Amino acid sequence: MTLLGTASFVAVIALWWAVAALHLLPPQYLPSPAAVVSKFYVLLVKYNFIGDIGISIFRVWSAFLLSAAMAIPLGILMSSFPIVNGLSQSMIDFIRYLPVPALVPLTIIWLGIGESSKIALLWMGTFFQLVLLVADDARRVPREYIEIGLTTGAKPRQILRSIVLPAMLPSMVDNLRITLGWCWTYLIIAEIVAADSGIGYVIMSARRYVKTDEVMAGILAIGIIGLATDQAIRWLHRRWFVYLT
């Protein structure tokens, strides 16, 4: 993280702390940062919050990996074969515009309230977006690169492996990172509606008893996980793609 990034964090926390310390708002509205952090600690040691975090991470990553494993090949196929594109484009566009919360009842009817319904929901929220992003990444590979391959005797498979994939990889990793972020948004929707575990469930049950500090501890957990993953992927991006800098 940059110095400026850290500074903005510190400023927001300082403001929050000041508002809480001066009792400008009742603690049910805005508990102090210290109260939230200590609640976070209590949740961790006494209430198996780690387990909730773990199950949430599991749901997010299963859906994300499933989406990626399907979207990457299909996206590349769409970019190289007009017939695949023609068959799938309008269908994908239709599903892409459906709001994910509207799909919750359907996934529950079809798959019940187990893990599969949550993963299916996250998958629906991300796969259709990701496949179009991947197709675009593949389409943006300069024609010249492909033609260098053709004129050095590369076969289609070799062009895919030695040219298209490395050429599209940096922007694809960026798109995967952004998609992973969406997974978290949809996860909370899934866990708020129907779940008995996970960070979203913790937040929702705390709200029922107006335990605002617990709600905020839950939000804090998501924020920390999101920030950490994002930074980790950015770091990998810089390491893998040193030639871009």
Place this chain on the structure above:
Amino acid sequence: MAHFLEIDRITKVFGTTSAGAAAINVIDGISMNIDEGEVVVFLGPSGCGKSTLMRMVGGLETPTTGRIVLEGREVKGPDRQKGMVFQSYSSFPWLKVLDNVRFGLRFRTDIDAAEKDRIARHYLRMVGLGDFEDYWVNRISGGMRQRVAIARTFAAGPDILLMDEPFGALDAQNREFLQLQLRDLCLKERKTVIFVTHDVEEAVFLADRIFVFSARPAKILEEIAIRDLLPAERDIKLRESETFFNLRNRILGLTRTQALRSEQMEVSQ
């Protein structure tokens, strides 16, 4: 007598496949013969179809009518015999300089890795980049990047080299230097080259023969046998000679009216 490369009554019409789009006549029946080891320049205004004709020789476009025969075989598609150097995206940013040159040999199965290495290093030295093997191509200058592309294409060992305005994006000093180096390399390697440009001086300096293209639809306005007028070995001083100057002016006169026509055509579309 069979020639090394025969371009036989080629025409190209764009836009006939999709309904509604007006057909554009790009190439209007061009024929020419090119001998082995010749450096041939296609000179003409931008958008005139000279690149399209060169890409057909490379098998990257198909003629609407007519045929292209390279070494007795009709050109059906791209392969390693026909190497390409482009103006932009001419090398891969995810590979270092040496790996970019080695890429020209990557899909050959008849030689081993050590031999590929040796060939790649040889051509890298030939273009004067021996000390830069370990650089990312984004970290070297535009002129150096084009030299990497040239080294890669030579390393691939094609029968014919097709260059699509490879120096078009470089500044004047870099261009002159690369033209000199390329001319030298072509003489040494006795490569057959088709070089596409709209820069008259570049054409005169590099060519054994120049084909001057008209504005679209492309026809050959004139064929100029530079090799009968200038020595095979060329240096910077040649640019200041009277012969060079007169040639340049005569060809400029030819191309000026074509460039104007070409521009009017683009505006009216």
